[in-house]
Amino acid sequence: MTLLAVILLLSILAGLWRVLHGPTRADRLLAIQLFGTAGAALLMLMAHSQAQPALLDAALVLALLAAVVTAALVQLLRRPPSDD
Secondary structure, eight states: OHHHHHHHHHHHHHHHHHHHHOSSHHHHHHHHHHHHHHHHHHHHHHHHHHTOTHHHHHHHHHHHHHHHHHHHHHHHHHSOOOOO
C-alpha cells in the first residue's frame, strides 16, 4: 500500500513539473486533471489504511470538483486569445 502511495505522489510531482514547464496549454490541462485523479486515489488509499470512511467522502468531493474544474478550463481554453 505504501508503494502505491509513493507512485501516486511521484505522478503528482511529475504533473506539477508539467504544469510549470508544459509546452502547450493542453499539457497543463491534463496535468491539472491528474492532480484531481491522483489526489482522490490518495485519499481513498488513506481511507482504507486508516479505516476512516470520511476520507472516502472527501475523495468523492475532490473527484467531482476536479471534473468541474476541468470542464471550466476547457471552456476557457476554447476562447481565442484577446489582444490587449
